[in-house]
Amino acid sequence: MTGPLSGIKIVELAGIGPSPYAAMLLADLGADILRLERANPRADAEPYWDELTRSRPSVAVNFKHPEGRDLVLDLAASADALIEGFRPGVTERLGLGPSDVALRNEKLVYGRMTGWGQSGPLALSAGHDINYIAISGALWPIGRAGERPVPPLNLVGDFGGGGMLLAFGLLAGIISARTTGRGQVVDAAMVDGSASLMAMTHSFLNVGLWKEERGVNLLDTGAHFYEVYETSDARFMAVGAIERQFYAALLEGLGLSTVELPSQMDRDSWPEMKVRFAEIFRTKSREEWSSIFDNTDACVSPVLSPSEAAQHPHNVDRGTFATGDSLAPAPAPRFSNTPGSISRPASTPGSATRDGLSSWGVSDERINELLASGALGEVPS
Numbered sequence: 001m002t003g004p005l006s007g008i009k010i011v012e013l014a015g016i017g018p019s020p021y022a023a024m025l026l027a028d029l030g031a032d033i034l035r036l037e038r039a040n041p042r043a044d045a046e047p048y049w050d051e052l053t054r055s056r057p058s059v060a061v062n063f064k065h066p067e068g069r070d071l072v073l074d075l076a077a078s079a080d081a082l083i084e085g086f087r088p089g090v091t092e093r094l095g096l097g098p099s100d101v102a103l104r105n106e107k108l109v110y111g112r113m114t115g116w117g118q119s120g121p122l123a124l125s126a127g128h129d130i131n132y133i134a135i136s137g138a139l140w141p142i143g144r145a146g147e148r149p150v151p152p153l154n155l156v157g158d159f160g161g162g163g164m165l166l167a168f169g170l171l172a173g174i175i176s177a178r179t180t181g182r183g184q185v186v187d188a189a190m191v192d193g194s195a196s197l198m199a200m201t202h203s204f205l206n207v208g209l210w211k212e213e214r215g216v217n218l219l220d221t222g223a224h225f226y227e228v229y230e231t232s233d234a235r236f237m238a239v240g241a242i243e244r245q246f247y248a249a250l251l252e253g254l255g256l257s258t259v260e261l262p263s264q265m266d267r268d269s270w271p272e273m274k275v276r277f278a279e280i281f282r283t284k285s286r287e288e289w290s291s292i293f294d295n296t297d298a299c300v301s302p303v304l305s306p307s308e309a310a311q312h313p314h315n316v317d318r319g320t321f322a323t324g325d326s327l328a329p330a331p332a333p334r335f336s337n338t339p340g341s342i343s344r345p346a347s348t349p350g351s352a353t354r355d356g357l358s359s360w361g362v363s364d365e366r367i368n369e370l371l372a373s374g375a376l377g378e379v380p381s
Helices: 017-026 065-079 088-095 098-102 129-136 155-180 190-196 199-206 244-253 267-281 286-293 313-316 353-359 364-373
Strands: 008-011 032-037 058-060 081-084 109-114 185-189 228-230 236-240 300-302
Touching: 008 017, 017 032, 017 081, 017 109, 017 155, 032 065, 032 353, 058 353, 065 098, 065 364, 081 155, 088 098, 098 109, 098 185, 109 155, 129 155, 129 199, 155 185, 155 190, 155 236, 190 244, 228 267, 236 286, 244 286, 286 300
Parallel strands: 008 032, 008 081, 032 058, 081 109, 109 185
Antiparallel strands: 228 236, 236 300
16 A cells, blocks of 8 residues: 555445545545445456546455454454444444443444434434535535525535545544544544634625625625626636735626726625626637636636546646546545555445455455355355
8 A cells, every 4th residue: 555544444334435445545545444344245356437446446344244243343452543424323323432442442433424423313313415415504505595494415524524534533533532542433424524614704704794695795695706607608607806916817708908997805795796797708619718717817717627637738738637438536635755546446335345454454254254154244145
């Protein structure tokens, strides 16, 4: 393994969405992670669609089998951390909860990924990203004036306020454990994480710089200089010219530098200026506008689809996307001395059962016994 997290060992009890994303981030940066999941232990290693499962082997384990449970506890005994993304109480019922693991490894950091958190009136309720960011206050401001809120895919709850929060918490816990000799539980909740992402917005609210009204503020498409405009070919340009000098460059590119206009921060003029900007942007194609604003400080960019983004010269030069048969983001962030890498492509669940367990010191004899007992899952007939 290479990367800044080389030497860190993590057991992942497979989930969906945010918990595998946290594991992907850590594995791309060199953490040695075993992904344990219900699967066929003799599955062939075929390419798999889910990029979130890359950079670590998939091991088939039946958590409900006594020997399967014991295997997880044995693996956790030599690990720095464990990741689980079930509802509160599930791992306790399996005999794999924090107290069970702590008996085998008091330094282990137990990472729990949920939407609502481990406590509170909603802790045991079902939900998805849209529900968590709805009650955290993160969904309400996203949308245009006079319209309903727009879900920002599942980026704010699942990934930004979920998986990244869990990865951050796990690393903080591991650092603490190496200092104190004691592990702890990391309760990573998407409600908490998405609320944390709103810190700057709360700052604006607290001093009267933000109205609790969609589409009328500086960063929510209220301002004409922070907006998305349609071009003549039905594509779009993103404008983010907040600072005075960037706004001046924007006006020059639009041919308005010599025209008498309202002050940039005259909020009463913003709706009228948005209409004016929209009319101008519709006179040229996205490619034409890109050419005009290239190599300027106007903060104007073409809005690219995911597949287009992988071909943009800047992203190609930096290697922002991994090269290969499928479209996927490269490991991030960058490290000057210990770069991360995609050490293993996403492959069929369970296909690395023997290799993965062997790499963590489980003997061939025990693997064979576990296979025979059904502790690693049943092979489809």
